[in-house]
Amino acid sequence: MKNKISNxxxxxxxxxxxxxxxxxxNGEDRISxxxxxxxxxxxxxxxxxxxxxxxxxxxxxxxxxxxxxxxEIGKVMGIDHPNSMVLLxxxxxxxSIIKYSGFKSKGFTIKAVxxxxxxxxxxxxxxxxxxPLNELEDYINNNxxxxxxxTIPKDAAQNIISNLKVSxxxxxxxxxxxxxxxxxxxxxxxxxxxxxxMRLTYKLWGENKIQKRS
Amino acid sequence: MKNKISNxxxxxxxxxxxxxxxxxxNGEDRISxxxxxxxxxxxxxxxxxxxxxxxxxxxxxxxxxxxxxxxEIGKVMGIDHPNSMVLLxxxxxxxSIIKYSGFKSKGFTIKAVxxxxxxxxxxxxxxxxxxPLNELEDYINNNxxxxxxxTIPKDAAQNIISNLKVSxxxxxxxxxxxxxxxxxxxxxxxxxxxxxxMRLTYKLWGENKIQKRS
DNA sequence: TAGATTGTTAATCGATTAACAATC
DNA sequence: TAGATTGTTAATCGATTAACAATC
Numbered sequence: 001m002k003n004k005i006s007n008x009x010x011x012x013x014x015x016x017x018x019x020x021x022x023x024x025x026n027g028e029d030r031i032s033x034x035x036x037x038x039x040x041x042x043x044x045x046x047x048x049x050x051x052x053x054x055x056x057x058x059x060x061x062x063x064x065x066x067x068x069x070x071x072e073i074g075k076v077m078g079i080d081h082p083n084s085m086v087l088l089x090x091x092x093x094x095x096s097i098i099k100y101s102g103f104k105s106k107g108f109t110i111k112a113v114x115x116x117x118x119x120x121x122x123x124x125x126x127x128x129x130x131x132p133l134n135e136l137e138d139y140i141n142n143n144x145x146x147x148x149x150x151t152i153p154k155d156a157a158q159n160i161i162s163n164l165k166v167s168x169x170x171x172x173x174x175x176x177x178x179x180x181x182x183x184x185x186x187x188x189x190x191x192x193x194x195x196x197x198m199r200l201t202y203k204l205w206g207e208n209k210i211q212k213r214s
Numbered sequence: 215m216k217n218k219i220s221n222x223x224x225x226x227x228x229x230x231x232x233x234x235x236x237x238x239x240n241g242e243d244r245i246s247x248x249x250x251x252x253x254x255x256x257x258x259x260x261x262x263x264x265x266x267x268x269x270x271x272x273x274x275x276x277x278x279x280x281x282x283x284x285x286e287i288g289k290v291m292g293i294d295h296p297n298s299m300v301l302l303x304x305x306x307x308x309x310s311i312i313k314y315s316g317f318k319s320k321g322f323t324i325k326a327v328x329x330x331x332x333x334x335x336x337x338x339x340x341x342x343x344x345x346p347l348n349e350l351e352d353y354i355n356n357n358x359x360x361x362x363x364x365t366i367p368k369d370a371a372q373n374i375i376s377n378l379k380v381s382x383x384x385x386x387x388x389x390x391x392x393x394x395x396x397x398x399x400x401x402x403x404x405x406x407x408x409x410x411x412m413r414l415t416y417k418l419w420g421e422n423k424i425q426k427r428s
Numbered sequence: 429t430a431g432a433t434t435g436t437t438a439a440t441c442g443a444t445t446a447a448c449a450a451t452c
Numbered sequence: 453t454a455g456a457t458t459g460t461t462a463a464t465c466g467a468t469t470a471a472c473a474a475t476c
Contacts, residue, residue, distance in 0.1 A: 010416060014409035032433060045469050060434040061476040077412045078419025092310035099306040102408055146418060171418040173411060189414035194316055195228035197387060198291045200403035202224060204360060204385040205292025246457060259445050274458040275452040
């Protein structure tokens with residue numbers, strides 16, 4: 001019995017899920033660790049080690065059943081649960097998240113949007129109500145919300161999160177470029193776009209440039 | 215002399231840059247590896263090891279000069295170069311990237327947007343021309359573009375990238391949920407939002423659930 | 429059965445941490 | 453100078469790869 005998967009595995013898990021989904025769509029029904037490792041650019045050994053963290057998903061001499069494996073990984077990642085989300089901030093990024101349709105099919109629902117601006121409040125976007133910020137805490141507590149998507153600037157975000165009184169477990173999907181400080185019942189996943197862009201420029205400009213006087 | 219920093223270090227570098235920027239804004243001018251490690255949640259040892267990949271940036275008995283260190287890390291990541299970008303696709307996500315102002319100050323400029331829809335072509339958004347897809351290749355070759363931001367669906371994205379004839383080094387900032395296959399003069403940095411969201415649900419639902427029959 | 433392929437242990441590799449001499 | 457703190461080597465830890473017995 002293992003209690004926690006390593007961060008290295010967690011970073012790869014959703015990618016397995018995506019490849020398995022694609023294989024299913026192509027009508028495949030089984031795959032070996034060797035083939036899967038080839039299309040994903042890993043080693044077969046690593047694939048087997050990774051999948052073995054959770055249980056015995058494969059069958060000797062056969063490989064893995066793709067549908068079963070996909071489901072199991074989905075369960076491990078918690079996307080078999082419905083997840084109800086609210087958006088904190090209604091700017092352009094929030095708008096594009098609302099308009100992105102890919103989440104719905106995986107059980108993610110955006111229930112409400114909270115914005116500072118009184119002009120926007122009271123209206124709806126795609127059937128989702130835009131509400132005033134001072135109703136956020138009550139809304140979370142009364143509508144089994146478990147995810148807050150943060151798309152407002154970092155100082156405002158930290159301020160609001162710090163003052164939230166919520167006792168259940170809450171996930172924060174954080175697009176603000178800061179490391180939010182949260183109470184222990186919060187978990188945070190960051191999407192730091194500007195850091196991602198810097199990693200790209202490193203790959204463009206930095207790779208052959210590093211040298212240390214020796 | 216070291217030629218390449220490890221991926222683990224690359225993942226941390228932009229975060230150093232962000233913390234150093236914040237420290238500068240607060241009027242600080244020097245910091246020790248111990249203090250920096252405390253505010254970033256790392257060990258002092260790791261900070262010194264990380265920074266030593268690039269040169270001797272510190273001074274015994276003193277610590278690191280924040281402005282100097284920030285500049286040097288900026289250089290390592292290549293953000294001292296101007297970067298000219300084009301957007302591939304003009305949907306809601308592309309719109310929010312255009313509207314996001316944070317990049318400009320770091321030398322990133324969006325030069326043009328390319329979209330399949332003929333209705334949009336010929337118009338401007340915030341002074342940026344929206345052009346037809348068939349002009350993409352020429353535009354990249356003639357306007358020292360070095361970054362393509364991909365915000366169109368994966369199949370269309372792969373198709374267009376596969377057929378691009380460009381010989382200079384190009385970076386792709388990929389928001390499509392696929393691992394793009396590219397020629398060797400391309401480098402890719404992925405922003406897989408749905409994978410990020412799954413890591414969040416893992417933190418919410420998965421952490422205490424994993425068990426293997428033993 | 430024979431071939432294929434897993435699950436798992438052992439070996440290797442790489443990244444993190446600890447320790448301390450060098451030196452500002 | 454004495455105290456502070458780096459740069460760097462050595463020790464530890466963890467993740468990846470290799471190997472192979474188990475078994476479908």
